Amino acid sequence: MERKKNKALRHTLASSGLWAILFLALALCLAASFLLLDAYKWLNRSDEGMRSFQRAVGGVGMGAASAPAWNLIHYDPRLQSVDDYNLWPIVGGYPYSPAAVSIVILFREHPRKDLEIVKTDEL
Amino acid sequence: MEPFNTRRKHWNLFLTATGNLVQRTPFRSAIILISLLAILFPFLTALSISEGIKAQSKISVEEGADFYITGDAGGSSAPLSRTSIDRFQTLPGVSRVVPRIVGRAYLGEQIVTIVGMPETLIVDTLSLMSGRSIQQKGEVIVGASLGRTYDLTEGSRFYLPINRWKRFTVVGTLSPSCTIWSAKLIYMSLEDAGELFRMKDMVTDFLIYANPGDNPVVNIHLQQENRAGLPLRMQSRELIQSYLQKGFDSRTGVLTAFYIVAFALSVPLILVVWGLGSVERKKEIALLKAVGWETLDVIEMALWENVLLSLAGATLAFLLAFLWIKGFNGFFIAQFFLAEPGLVPDFPVPSRFLPITAFMALFLSLALTLTGSLYYTWRTAITPSAELLR
Amino acid sequence: MTIEQGLDTVIRAEGLSKTFRLSRLRKVDALKDVTLAVSKNEYVVFRGPSGSGKTTLLNILGCLGRPSLGRIYLNGEDVTELGEEELCRIRRKNIGFIFQGFNLLPRMSAWENVSIPLIPLGVGERERFLRACALLERLGLQERVHHSPEELSGGEQQRVSVARALINEPDLILADEPTSNIDSDSAYKVLAAFASLRAKGSTLVVATHDHTLFQEVNTVYHLIDGRITDKELKKRP
Numbered sequence: 001m002e003r004k005k006n007k008a009l010r011h012t013l014a015s016s017g018l019w020a021i022l023f024l025a026l027a028l029c030l031a032a033s034f035l036l037l038d039a040y041k042w043l044n045r046s047d048e049g050m051r052s053f054q055r056a057v058g059g060v061g062m063g064a065a066s067a068p069a070w071n072l073i074h075y076d077p078r079l080q081s082v083d084d085y086n087l088w089p090i091v092g093g094y095p096y097s098p099a100a101v102s103i104v105i106l107f108r109e110h111p112r113k114d115l116e117i118v119k120t121d122e123l
Numbered sequence: 124m125e126p127f128n129t130r131r132k133h134w135n136l137f138l139t140a141t142g143n144l145v146q147r148t149p150f151r152s153a154i155i156l157i158s159l160l161a162i163l164f165p166f167l168t169a170l171s172i173s174e175g176i177k178a179q180s181k182i183s184v185e186e187g188a189d190f191y192i193t194g195d196a197g198g199s200s201a202p203l204s205r206t207s208i209d210r211f212q213t214l215p216g217v218s219r220v221v222p223r224i225v226g227r228a229y230l231g232e233q234i235v236t237i238v239g240m241p242e243t244l245i246v247d248t249l250s251l252m253s254g255r256s257i258q259q260k261g262e263v264i265v266g267a268s269l270g271r272t273y274d275l276t277e278g279s280r281f282y283l284p285i286n287r288w289k290r291f292t293v294v295g296t297l298s299p300s301c302t303i304w305s306a307k308l309i310y311m312s313l314e315d316a317g318e319l320f321r322m323k324d325m326v327t328d329f330l331i332y333a334n335p336g337d338n339p340v341v342n343i344h345l346q347q348e349n350r351a352g353l354p355l356r357m358q359s360r361e362l363i364q365s366y367l368q369k370g371f372d373s374r375t376g377v378l379t380a381f382y383i384v385a386f387a388l389s390v391p392l393i394l395v396v397w398g399l400g401s402v403e404r405k406k407e408i409a410l411l412k413a414v415g416w417e418t419l420d421v422i423e424m425a426l427w428e429n430v431l432l433s434l435a436g437a438t439l440a441f442l443l444a445f446l447w448i449k450g451f452n453g454f455f456i457a458q459f460f461l462a463e464p465g466l467v468p469d470f471p472v473p474s475r476f477l478p479i480t481a482f483m484a485l486f487l488s489l490a491l492t493l494t495g496s497l498y499y500t501w502r503t504a505i506t507p508s509a510e511l512l513r
Numbered sequence: 514m515t516i517e518q519g520l521d522t523v524i525r526a527e528g529l530s531k532t533f534r535l536s537r538l539r540k541v542d543a544l545k546d547v548t549l550a551v552s553k554n555e556y557v558v559f560r561g562p563s564g565s566g567k568t569t570l571l572n573i574l575g576c577l578g579r580p581s582l583g584r585i586y587l588n589g590e591d592v593t594e595l596g597e598e599e600l601c602r603i604r605r606k607n608i609g610f611i612f613q614g615f616n617l618l619p620r621m622s623a624w625e626n627v628s629i630p631l632i633p634l635g636v637g638e639r640e641r642f643l644r645a646c647a648l649l650e651r652l653g654l655q656e657r658v659h660h661s662p663e664e665l666s667g668g669e670q671q672r673v674s675v676a677r678a679l680i681n682e683p684d685l686i687l688a689d690e691p692t693s694n695i696d697s698d699s700a701y702k703v704l705a706a707f708a709s710l711r712a713k714g715s716t717l718v719v720a721t722h723d724h725t726l727f728q729e730v731n732t733v734y735h736l737i738d739g740r741i742t743d744k745e746l747k748k749r750p
Contacts, residue, residue, distance in 0.1 A: 017141035049250030053301035059187020061304025128635025147620030415605025509578035
């Protein structure tokens with residue numbers, strides 16, 4: 001009877017949800033370590049690749065690559081005097097970013113589907 | 124009658140709350156958890172991407188020049204003559220002046236950024252995925268995204284439709300880790316850029332680097348220079364930094380405000396879910412009071428339930444956001460917060476996970492679960508048990 | 514009508530009335546001017562047809578509800594105007610209540626239901642389990658400790674309810690129809706538990722129709738339409 005009671009007690013204590021708390025604690029530790037890892041990455045100058053690029057180009061890009069577009073950082077004021085988004089559609093306005101967000105632009109050249117790309121072995 | 128053990132009481136209530144969530148109402152707990160995940164995951168993703176862009180933007184400003192000078196034609200930027208470099212080189216406090224051409228052009232269907240820098244300043248320390256630095260006229264380094272899209276590898280030759288006569292040869296590809304603005308960028312010599320845009324002896328801007336501590340001196344002299352000669356548009360690093368800070372704070376504020384609205388709209392959803400089994404919950408509370416639980420005991424148990432759910436929701440949302448951004452490069456979700464990356468971004472999505480972001484998620488999660496739940500519990504707990512058990 | 518407060522009076526009720534307001538115009542007088550006293554170790558039964566106010570009276574005596582009029586004293590203390598939290602402490606310390614409809618928490622096992630009153634007292638889980646099992650064993654439910662209420666018969670659920678009322682070893686036990694809708698074996702075990710309690714000096718107040726519960730009763734109050742119409746003294750406590 002005593003053995004049965006002990007078995008029942010063990011079953012009870014095991015099913016008290018402590019395992020869920022353990023799982024949560026593990027998840028918290030994991031999240032904390034991810035945070036630390038990310039912070040370490042940023043603070044440990046592992047951004048040297050970014051810095052050398054920006055030094056090489058003299059500083060290009062500042063926002064203007066993110067959506068939604070209704071925010072202040074939509075263009076690089078070092079390169080443009082006005083935010084094109086506010087003056088849309090204005091001919092000649094363009095963003096200095098990989099993201100051309102909703103800008104109507106009339107370019108002298110037309111976009112072409114056929115690229116003139118020649119590989120060296122074709123020369 | 125039992126002696127009273129306060130510390131043990133709190134532990135008992137905590138364990139009871141855990142048991143309620145995990146064993147007794149697992150379905151309801153799962154629904155609430157999924158709801159929290161659905162709300163917090165995009166929030167955390169958006170904030171982390173925003174912080175990532177902000178961090179890269181800061182680098183862009185920090186590693187840039189102290190001053191940027193362009194011509195001013197009726198409020199729009201205008202190119203300057205290359206010879207006007209002398210105006211600036213001789214100013215007190217100026218360390219060096221770098222002429223630059225930054226422009227845009229179509230390559231295929233994509234707009235690409237063109238950056239032309241003086242040959243003497245073209246560095247070997249650029250982080251390249253492959254290839255080498257520029258050594259001769261006509262050689263270019265392309266961004267990783269461009270290289271992938273158009274299969275531009277070392278040795279590829281191409282021209283840009285804006286000037287068909289100007290041919291370029293790819294000698295290197297920028298590493299994808301060079302900030303997002305490198306993805307669709309073509310790096311070339313100043314001379315090549317001038318020929319491309321038919322801007323002989325012209326530049327789009329001058330980068331002015333001041334001696335350490337001489338920024339105010341240079342600032343004053345540049346303003347004097349501006350009054351004296353042709354109109355110029357000047358941007359200082361401090362101005363840009365303040366603009367950047369204001370812009371991103373505003374954006375973060377907008378984002379947060381947007382999500383607070385989303386959270387507010389989610390409160391009814393959570394209340395509905397909490398309502399599942401509300402009759403049962405009422406009876407449960409009434410019974411607990413009937414057998415001697417105090418109102419504070421009942422509220423503490425409910426509080427533990429909410430705290431555990433919020434903690435679990437926020438933690439899982441954080442882990443999911445982290446893995447989604449870092450592991451899957453923001454597949455599908457990045458397109459809602461970054462322009463033009465498409466379903467699968469072809470450049471590393473910038474992200475930065477800050478503790479403040481995690482705390483905000485937890486705070487919002489708590490607010491969401493506690494709203495209604497705690498008040499409802501309290502209201503029920505102060506009602507005489509006999510009325511509720513009838 | 515007044516009743517003298519004796520030294521060993523556990524409960525004293527004076528002029529208790531309870532009105533339930535169903536709407537602005539409709540109300541129900543569940544109790545009308547009830548006066549009674551229960552002594553220590555006394556076994557009291559409330560008899561009456563359905564709707565006579567037995568449950569309402571029991572709830573008020575058990576500090577689960579408040580009277581609309583009148584005073585109620587527990588161990589000499591006037592509890593009529595006490596706050597809800599003080600009433601909670603009184604219930605926890607002094608009273609074990611057995612509900613008519615069992616009122617077990619459906620998602621807790623039998624032993625967990627029994628040990629609910631011990632949770633806010635800071636009794637450890639192991640201790641709670643052992644004490645709950647001991648009580649359930651006395652009531653013949655040793656094989657059912659981990660079963661949820663839906664896995665138990667009506668009689669077994671009632672026995673769990675009895676065990677829950679006794680877990681804190683209260684001085685006063687109030688039972689509302691404890692043997693209704695249960696099998697005879699369960700009823701027998703409940704009676705045996707009551708007898709054991711009384712032997713230890715507990716006071717027992719039961720609302721019931723069941724004549725088998727009248728065997729050792731000291732006083733029977735007859736209720737009709739919320740009033741005490743008769744009081745029978747059967748045996749001296």
